[in-house]
Amino acid sequence: MSPSQPVFRFAPSPNGYLHMGHAYSALYTRHWARRLGGRLLLRMEDVDPGRSKPEFAEAIIADLAWLGFDWDGAVLTQSTRNPAYDAAIRHLDQLGLVYTCFCTRAEIAGAARERDPDGAPLYPGTCRHLTPREIAARNEAGVPMQFRLDTEAAARRAGMLTYSLAAPNPNDRPQLRHARPERWGDIVLKRKDAPASYHLAVTVDDAFQGVTHVTRGTDMEAATDIHVLLQMLLGLPTPIYTFHRLILGADGRKLSKSDGARALRARRAEGMSAQEVRAELGF
Numbered sequence: 001m002s003p004s005q006p007v008f009r010f011a012p013s014p015n016g017y018l019h020m021g022h023a024y025s026a027l028y029t030r031h032w033a034r035r036l037g038g039r040l041l042l043r044m045e046d047v048d049p050g051r052s053k054p055e056f057a058e059a060i061i062a063d064l065a066w067l068g069f070d071w072d073g074a075v076l077t078q079s080t081r082n083p084a085y086d087a088a089i090r091h092l093d094q095l096g097l098v099y100t101c102f103c104t105r106a107e108i109a110g111a112a113r114e115r116d117p118d119g120a121p122l123y124p125g126t127c128r129h130l131t132p133r134e135i136a137a138r139n140e141a142g143v144p145m146q147f148r149l150d151t152e153a154a155a156r157r158a159g160m161l162t163y164s165l166a167a168p169n170p171n172d173r174p175q176l177r178h179a180r181p182e183r184w185g186d187i188v189l190k191r192k193d194a195p196a197s198y199h200l201a202v203t204v205d206d207a208f209q210g211v212t213h214v215t216r217g218t219d220m221e222a223a224t225d226i227h228v229l230l231q232m233l234l235g236l237p238t239p240i241y242t243f244h245r246l247i248l249g250a251d252g253r254k255l256s257k258s259d260g261a262r263a264l265r266a267r268r269a270e271g272m273s274a275q276e277v278r279a280e281l282g283f
Contacts, residue, residue: 006038006170007212010069011202013045014057017263018064020281021217021247021255026069027283028244029215032170041209042071047078047085047201048194063264067274076209078201085196088204088234089147089189095157095233098189101127101148102138114185117222122185123148148186151229155182158232163224164240170213174240179225187226203227207236218243219254247281 010029012022033040042064046052061075092098103111103126112121128150130138139145155161161181164174188197196204206214206227216224221243231238246254267277 006033006036007041007210008033008038008170008215009041009043009206009209009211010064010071011043011045011205012060013048013051014053014060015046015048015051016056017059017265019255019263020267020277023063023067023264023277024247024281025215025217025244026064026067027278027281030069031283032213032215032242036171036213038213039072040070041073041076041211043076043078043205043209045078045198045201047196047198049079050193052079059265063268066268067264067277076205078196078205081201081205081208082195084204084208085190085200088200088230089196091234092149092154092189095154097150097154097157097233098147099128099150099186100130100135100139101146101186101188102130102143103127104144116184125186128186144192146191147189149189149230151181151184151186154229154233158229161225161228161232163228163238166213166240166242168242170215170240170242177241179228181225181229183222184226199223199226200230203230203234203236206239207231207234211239213242214239215242215244217246217254219246 008029010026012018012026018026030040032038044057044060046057057077064071089098101123103123107126108123109121111124111126113124114122116122127148161179162176163179165177166172166174187199189200190196224241228238230236249255264277
């Protein structure tokens with residue numbers, strides 16, 4: 001790979017089967033990686049052991065091969081990257097930006113007065129000022145815990161944050177976009193049952209893999225502010241971002257695994273060809 005060669009990635013989570021929204025994102029990323037003479041990487045984001053399953057990872061590989069999605073190099077699996085995530089959290093902790101939280105989702109929902117950009121209850125910082133004695137007592141009692149980023153303090157340390165946005169496509173001239181991570185509140189970095197949050201893992205691994213161009217759906221535009229903040233705090237490069245359109249269902253909502261979106265493999269089983277899928281999605 002030459003120093004100036006673009007590097008793209010497609011990074012599905014093996015917690016369900018691919019649907020047409022995933023297919024569009026994969027084909028969009030492949031299209032621009034090949035058009036710009038770049039490398040295309042595949043990463044399995046199995047950082048959540050409670051939801052990720054090997055059979056889903058195998059099905060994703062099969063569906064991508066059927067679609068004609070080819071990638072360069074070996075597949076990176078996030079479950080092999082725990083030491084890197086631990087190192088990132090230690091670094092943030094050394095900056096005084098990490099604290100232990102014991103709040104349940106129900107407690108947060110009951111105490112929150114605001115919502116984050118995704119509409120979820122905004123964590124009100126309940127545990128931000130717990131004393132070491134209080135933390136030790138709760139740990140001894142076996143209360144489930146998580147590590148959170150003090151986002152307000154982190155944003156003060158970072159100062160004004162910007163990133164490069166290439167729109168509407170990756171070959172367009174990048175423009176500066178301001179990031180506002182404070183609107184997300186104190187994000188989770190790690191839970192007792194998961195080695196890293198999505199936000200931390202994706203930030204660390206994009207840098208590890210040398211990703212220069214991130215293509216993602218418009219539903220991830222606000223979350224990118226968090227990643228830009230983490231990149232600055234961890235001393236990592238910031239890729240160029242492009243936000244592509246979403247594939248919507250008949251109800252006008254974004255396709256989602258959790259909402260039972262029709263799987264790509266179901267279309268395949270019904271006799272739909274890969275060429276027909278690509279044509280329907282504009283590829």
